[in-house]
Amino acid sequence: MKSPAFAYLAPRTLEEALQLAAEHADDGKLLAGGQSLIPALNFRLASPAALIDLNRVDGLAGIGTTPAGGLAIRALTRHRALERSADVLRCCPLLSAVMPHIGHMQIRNRGTIGGSLSYADPAAELPAVALACDAAFVIRSLKGERVIPAAAFFLGIFTTTLEPGEILTEIRLPAWAAGRRWGFQEITRRHGDFALAGAAVWLDGGGSHDAVCTSARIVLFGVGGTPIRATAAEQFLAGGPATATRLREAARLAATAFTPTSDLHASAEYRQEVSSVLVRRALEQALQCAPEKSAS
Numbered sequence: 001m002k003s004p005a006f007a008y009l010a011p012r013t014l015e016e017a018l019q020l021a022a023e024h025a026d027d028g029k030l031l032a033g034g035q036s037l038i039p040a041l042n043f044r045l046a047s048p049a050a051l052i053d054l055n056r057v058d059g060l061a062g063i064g065t066t067p068a069g070g071l072a073i074r075a076l077t078r079h080r081a082l083e084r085s086a087d088v089l090r091c092c093p094l095l096s097a098v099m100p101h102i103g104h105m106q107i108r109n110r111g112t113i114g115g116s117l118s119y120a121d122p123a124a125e126l127p128a129v130a131l132a133c134d135a136a137f138v139i140r141s142l143k144g145e146r147v148i149p150a151a152a153f154f155l156g157i158f159t160t161t162l163e164p165g166e167i168l169t170e171i172r173l174p175a176w177a178a179g180r181r182w183g184f185q186e187i188t189r190r191h192g193d194f195a196l197a198g199a200a201v202w203l204d205g206g207g208s209h210d211a212v213c214t215s216a217r218i219v220l221f222g223v224g225g226t227p228i229r230a231t232a233a234e235q236f237l238a239g240g241p242a243t244a245t246r247l248r249e250a251a252r253l254a255a256t257a258f259t260p261t262s263d264l265h266a267s268a269e270y271r272q273e274v275s276s277v278l279v280r281r282a283l284e285q286a287l288q289c290a291p292e293k294s295a296s
Contacts, residue, residue, distance in 0.1 A: 003041035007050040014140065017057050017167060022142050024050040025164030031055070032076060032115030035107050060169065061112075063087055069175035071095075075114025075168045083108060092133055092173050094182040094202060098125045101184070104192040114168045117153075120160045120226070123194035125186070127154055128221035130171065131229060132200040138170035147172075154226040180204050181289040183282030186222070187274055189265065195222035196266045199254070199278040203286045206242035213242045218254050218279060223271045224261065230254035233279070242287055251280035 009024075011017040021030065027049035031037060040046040054060060060076040063085050071091045073082070082088050083099035102108055102116075102125055116126045117137070129135075130150040137148045139162065153161050162168065186198030198221045206213035216237040218230040233253040240246055255276035260268035 001042050001044065003038075004044060004047045006041075006048050008053065009050055010053045010056050012056050012058065014057055014059065014167075014169070017052060017054055018140060018142050018165075020050075020052050021167055022165040024048075024052065028052055030118075030167065032118070033078070033111040034115075035103070035111040036115070036119045036121070054167070060114075065091060066172075066175075071171075071173040073113055073171045073173070075117075075170060076112050077114075079103075079108035079111045079113065079116075080105075082113060092176050094133060094176075094184065094200060095129050095173070097182065098129050098184055098200065101125055101186060107192070113171060117171065118160060118162060118168050120154050120156075120158050121194065122154075122157055122225050122227065123196075123198075123222040125195070125198065125200075125221065128198065128200045128219045128227040131227045132202065132217050132219040133173050136172045137168055138172065139166050140169045141166040151229075156225045159225075177204055181206070181286040183285035183289065185278040185282040185285065187278065197222045197271050197274050197278060199275065199282040201279065201282045201286055203237070203242065203283070206237075206287060211241060213237045213240060216250075218250070218283075220254065220258060220275055220279070223275055224258045228258045230257040230279070232257060237283075242283075247280055247283045247287075250283065251276045254279040 009020050011020055029048040029051055031051050031053045054076060060074050062074045063077055064072040065087050066072055079099055079102055089096040116124055135150040137153050139146050148161055180202050182202045184200050186195040188195050200219045202217045203213050204215045205211060216234045218233050219227050221227045233250040236253055237250045255272050260271040262268040
């Protein structure tokens with residue numbers, strides 16, 4: 001199918017883009033990588049009066065580091081650039097490890113981090129990583145700038161706190177703690193598909209099965225309307241040894257952190273069961289992760 005007719009607008013500066021976004025707040029769409037928007041247009045699932053192409057805007061792509069050792073990633077940065085970045089590998093190894101799981105090479109060549117996060121597909125990997133890593137989102141409009149933590153950004157299926165006329169311009173990630181270990185697991189029908197269920201985790205401490213885990217983060221995705229933190233499981237792990245028994249119990253607790261949904265790809269019962277397995281595997285993977293490879 002072909003997309004409906006629309007006005008094509010290609011601003012060159014952020015100020016021009018913000019002006020156009022405000023003028024077309026009710027009837028326009030922002031185009032970043034287009035890997036989700038273009039199919040929606042072609043299937044007539046979206047019918048904007050105007051398409052505002054951000055790809056010619058100066059300064060909206062690039063990866064930088066902060067003095068504290070974190071990352072400042074511009075919203076139009078391509079997935080492939082993140083995948084190949086030495087700064088991303090050093091400053092946020094979980095993000096670096098997840099990038100090859102996103103779609104296929106052709107999608108990663110065009111898709112952008114800002115577009116994926118703004119689209120807020122609950123089965124996508126990047127929203128889960130953003131929540132796991134305490135990302136903050138810089139949002140601009142003609143009214144000014146606001147910074148929203150990932151925990152407050154995702155509101156529901158394909159729904160975020162972005163308001164009409166606003167543009168996500170930057171994603172900020174704090175420094176990766178020295179010695180922190182990560183794990184990532186997902187299950188898909190085929191490589192490159194969206195996840196039926198997945199888990200992104202990190203552990204501080206717990207370098208051996210009898211060492212104390214000082215803190216943990218467990219985020220599930222593909223099982224609800226947003227990425228979900230398993231706080232009860234995190235609290236259970238913190239302060240105790242990372243034994244096999246405790247990992248299994250944390251995984252069981254994590255699978256109770258959400259009310260599963262069914263669709264044509266998987267039943268609610270399947271998602272709940274497989275989530276426990278994925279969390280356990282991700283935690284075991286984290287224990288095997290060499291901290292010297294993940295420290296900033």
